[in-house]
Amino acid sequence: MASPSKRVSGRVQKRKIFADEIESTPTKEPALAISPAAKDPVKRRKCDNAACRGNWPICFACASEKCCGRGYTSRWYHVSPAEHFCNECFEFFYRSHKEGYSTYAAWKTVWSTYGTTEASIRVYMADNLLPYWAQCNKCQKWRQISGDTTPVADFFRLYTCGTSASGIKRVDLIREKMLLRFMSCTTYMKSSPAWPFLTAYFPDKLGMSPTDYEVFSETKSPVFHPYLHPFSSYDEPEVAGSVPPDRMDSEEMAEFSEMCSFIPMYLAIRNICITLWNLNYKEWLTKEKCAPHIICRGICRVYYIGMLDRFLQYLTHRRLINYGLLSFPSHVSWKPCVADKEVSVIVVGAGIAGLSAARELLQRGIRVKVLEARDNTGGRIQEDNTMGVCVGRGAQMISGCTNNPIAIMCLQAGIPVKEMSEKCNLFMEDGSPVPEDMDRRMDFHFNAILDTIAEWRKNKELSQDISLLSKFKEMHQQFLDESQLTFTQDEETLLNFYIGNLEYACGSSLKSLSSKNWDQNEEYPQFSGGNIFLPKGFAKILLSLSNGMDIEYNKQVSEISYDGDSCRICTVNGKTYEANKVIVTVPLGVLKNEDIAFSPSLPEWKTAAIRSLGSGTVEKVVMRFESPFWREKTQHADIFGHVPSENSKRDFTVFYDLSKVEGVYVLMTHLTVDCVESFRQKTDDDIVATCVDLLKSLFPDQTVSKPSQYIVTRWCCDKFARMSYSYIPVGVSGEAYDHIEQELDDKLYFAGEATNRKYPQSVLGAYLSGLREAQKINNSVGD
Numbered sequence: 001m002a003s004p005s006k007r008v009s010g011r012v013q014k015r016k017i018f019a020d021e022i023e024s025t026p027t028k029e030p031a032l033a034i035s036p037a038a039k040d041p042v043k044r045r046k047c048d049n050a051a052c053r054g055n056w057p058i059c060f061a062c063a064s065e066k067c068c069g070r071g072y073t074s075r076w077y078h079v080s081p082a083e084h085f086c087n088e089c090f091e092f093f094y095r096s097h098k099e100g101y102s103t104y105a106a107w108k109t110v111w112s113t114y115g116t117t118e119a120s121i122r123v124y125m126a127d128n129l130l131p132y133w134a135q136c137n138k139c140q141k142w143r144q145i146s147g148d149t150t151p152v153a154d155f156f157r158l159y160t161c162g163t164s165a166s167g168i169k170r171v172d173l174i175r176e177k178m179l180l181r182f183m184s185c186t187t188y189m190k191s192s193p194a195w196p197f198l199t200a201y202f203p204d205k206l207g208m209s210p211t212d213y214e215v216f217s218e219t220k221s222p223v224f225h226p227y228l229h230p231f232s233s234y235d236e237p238e239v240a241g242s243v244p245p246d247r248m249d250s251e252e253m254a255e256f257s258e259m260c261s262f263i264p265m266y267l268a269i270r271n272i273c274i275t276l277w278n279l280n281y282k283e284w285l286t287k288e289k290c291a292p293h294i295i296c297r298g299i300c301r302v303y304y305i306g307m308l309d310r311f312l313q314y315l316t317h318r319r320l321i322n323y324g325l326l327s328f329p330s331h332v333s334w335k336p337c338v339a340d341k342e343v344s345v346i347v348v349g350a351g352i353a354g355l356s357a358a359r360e361l362l363q364r365g366i367r368v369k370v371l372e373a374r375d376n377t378g379g380r381i382q383e384d385n386t387m388g389v390c391v392g393r394g395a396q397m398i399s400g401c402t403n404n405p406i407a408i409m410c411l412q413a414g415i416p417v418k419e420m421s422e423k424c425n426l427f428m429e430d431g432s433p434v435p436e437d438m439d440r441r442m443d444f445h446f447n448a449i450l451d452t453i454a455e456w457r458k459n460k461e462l463s464q465d466i467s468l469l470s471k472f473k474e475m476h477q478q479f480l481d482e483s484q485l486t487f488t489q490d491e492e493t494l495l496n497f498y499i500g501n502l503e504y505a506c507g508s509s510l511k512s513l514s515s516k517n518w519d520q521n522e523e524y525p526q527f528s529g530g531n532i533f534l535p536k537g538f539a540k541i542l543l544s545l546s547n548g549m550d551i552e553y554n555k556q557v558s559e560i561s562y563d564g565d566s567c568r569i570c571t572v573n574g575k576t577y578e579a580n581k582v583i584v585t586v587p588l589g590v591l592k593n594e595d596i597a598f599s600p601s602l603p604e605w606k607t608a609a610i611r612s613l614g615s616g617t618v619e620k621v622v623m624r625f626e627s628p629f630w631r632e633k634t635q636h637a638d639i640f641g642h643v644p645s646e647n648s649k650r651d652f653t654v655f656y657d658l659s660k661v662e663g664v665y666v667l668m669t670h671l672t673v674d675c676v677e678s679f680r681q682k683t684d685d686d687i688v689a690t691c692v693d694l695l696k697s698l699f700p701d702q703t704v705s706k707p708s709q710y711i712v713t714r715w716c717c718d719k720f721a722r723m724s725y726s727y728i729p730v731g732v733s734g735e736a737y738d739h740i741e742q743e744l745d746d747k748l749y750f751a752g753e754a755t756n757r758k759y760p761q762s763v764l765g766a767y768l769s770g771l772r773e774a775q776k777i778n779n780s781v782g783d
């Protein structure tokens with residue numbers, strides 16, 4: 001883009017006269033304080049705009065010596081019902097022989113270089129001469145500010161008017177919702193904090209003044225934390241947690257219908273709120289923090305500031321701001337609480353889903369009690385520190401950290417995170433390294449086959465579904481037949497690694513997974529970014545979520561009746577509780593096993609969904625060794641992999657180096673338990689011995705001694721889990737998640753990983769499901 005020769009301030013000397021008049025008499029509402037003479041229809045003129053509901057106009061511009069001020073002009077130019085400029089001032093800029101023309105022309109060059117909207121005199125006036133309005137921090141009254149320079153945020157933050165004058169009547173007119181409808185010209189935001197992040201867009205399309213362009217181009221821009229990416233680019237696919245900065249979606253249009261004809265202004269305010277919070281995600285964004293950054297000329301600022309609470313409430317509700325571990329501050333001007341009725345809720349299970357639901361309800365002023373079968377919180381997040389490092393027996397990783405509320409909670413709580421490197425050296429079972437180019441080639445082939453399956457399934461019925469393993473083999477063979485290529489034995493064997501790795505991710509053998517729907521959640525925007533590992537686990541998050549919560553431990557719920565006015569909850573040790581509503585967050589495995597009796601029984605569509613969805617069985621094996629015998633060969637990478645030689649045995653495919661402290665050498669690996677019964681029969685010693693034998697063959701030149709300590713998890717046998725995480729078996733669709741989620745009789749609600757169709761199998765999905773059910777209850781009691 002060509003750069004105009006100089007920045008334009010729109011400064012006009014003569015303007016001072018009238019501006020001073022206004023400033024020195026802030027008490028007077030000039031348009032309303034009209035002398036009897038001024039009311040003379042010859043001396044005064046009304047605005048020609050039929051819809052203008054303002055009183056006798058006055059000229060805000062005062063640019064020309066001939067400015068009519070509050071007197072007669074041949075034509076009023078309407079900006080808003082409270083803001084007009086006279087024909088004399090119009091001519092002052094418009095006519096090429098007039099004094100103001102060169103200033104206007106220079107401004108016009110800038111505007112049309114960086115903006116898309118018409119650079120008219122009206123827009124010029126709104127961008128340069130309309131007075132600013134500020135709310136006095138002492139008396140709360142709105143005052144008109146004179147002066148040509150754009151005030152900075154600190155000015156608005158600290159502004160006091162220093163007068164006891166009464167409020168200006170025009171302000172009341174403007175506060176009405178109708179204001180926008182009667183504005184003939186938008187006044188764009190100045191110095192928007194969102195600007196540096198949105199330079200790829202035309203500023204005026206986003207409600208920002210194009211005349212800011214050069215100022216910002218010269219300023220050092222702030223940056224978001226690498227895990228925060230609140231604005232999606234116009235050329236990238238939709239990702240979770242990001243909004244397109246240049247569009248209002250249908251939900252926003254429904255919520256802010258009055259702004260649909262003023263989309264740039266909606267976007268300007270929304271983008272400012274989102275930017276401010278993302279720059280300071282450890283604090284709650286309040287109206288007080290936000291308002292000083294809403295900087296625009298004209299009385300519409302009064303209107304925008306009046307709307308801020310609605311914006312903040314809405315964006316908070318959509319979890320675009322103020323999410324994670326933040327609590328509603330007591331002084332926040334809007335309250336999330338709608339529970340004026342006495343409502344009590346019992347949450348069954350203190351895993352992440354139960355804790356997030358309970359916390360959200362508590363914040364809304366609803367009475368909550370959590371009943372947990374174990375003697376601790378976390379459920380499938382259980383950590384063991386006996387080896388000298390934190391070992392997550394269940395979850396210890398976050399996939400897709402960008403905008404991910406769990407990752408953001410880690411940042412808020414100061415939990416250390418480690419980005420997982422992509423580097424993963426692979427070794428065949430005899431210890432020979434897999435050449436990198438072979439790994440790359442076969443990895444590409446593996447993913448290409450999955451893409452082909454994704455194409456194949458597009459027009460397939462559920463009845464045509466077959467297992468992902470069968471489909472993979474079929475497509476692989478088809479590829480070989482059609483391409484006439486052959487793979488070496490090693491290359492074929494290498495596929496076992498990718499399959500094994502996918503089995504870990506899916507929580508099931510590919511033999512059981514649906515080729516049609518195994519990754520159905522990918523239909524929805526997912527969180528992008530790399531994977532992060534939590535070397536110190538989730539403990540701080542669990543602690544923070546459960547802070548101040550009424551949790552009863554060792555309370556295994558055995559019965560829930562939800563047919564009366566309230567719900568009755570019984571535990572195996574004979575305790576009974578009553579509540580208006582219950583949120584069940586127990587794992588799918590517990591529901592499948594019918595460990596809780598419901599009265600009335602759950603409807604057939606729900607039990608069918610519970611039966612049909614798969615409860616995966618992934619277990620971890622963690623071993624502490626005397627020496628880091630693997631490090632030299634793996635080049636100190638965080639991960640290394642093993643290529644199983646047998647197609648049917650794909651255990652221990654990936655090893656994670658959890659060692660952090662010198663002298664503490666820990667490896668973690670996993671197995672996908674195909675047959676739970678045979679797994680039950682194996683002792684931990686047997687499992688560890690098999691794993692150590694494998695390590696000996698992978699590292700034949702090293703001495704691999706028996707681990708000094710080990711952990712073998714038994715999630716599939718744990719009676720409060722009975723699974724690792726859910727998966728979609730052959731012939732099942734993502735609808736099963738929706739059915740399990742569905743509440744019953746407005747009394748019995750369900751949350752947990754296996755109720756989240758968009759983000760299943762994860763801590764994230766479980767957490768969000770808890771918030772979702774709390775929101776449902778909140779809505780139902782608010783009605």
Ligand SMILES: Cc1cc2nc3c(=O)[nH]c(=O)nc-3n(C[C@H](O)[C@H](O)[C@H](O)COP(=O)(O)OP(=O)(O)OC[C@H]3O[C@@H](n4cnc5c(N)ncnc54)[C@H](O)[C@@H]3O)c2cc1C
Pocket residue numbers: 348349350351352353354371372373374377378379380381393394395396397398399555556557558585586587590595596618619620713715719720721723724725751752753754761762763764766
């Ligand atoms: C080995 C393994 C590795 C994993 N790795 C990851 C990972 O790296 N990243 C990731 O995001 N996810 C991972 N997950 C999945 C993740 O742990 C779960 O999705 C998530 O923790 C589930 O949370 P939840 O609240 O839905 O269920 P849970 O955490 O299981 O909570 C349910 C709670 O209900 C309690 N309960 C059960 N029955 C009763 C009853 N009758 N009465 C009262 N209380 C009861 C349980 O004790 C438990 O506390 C892993 C899981 C496993 C097993």
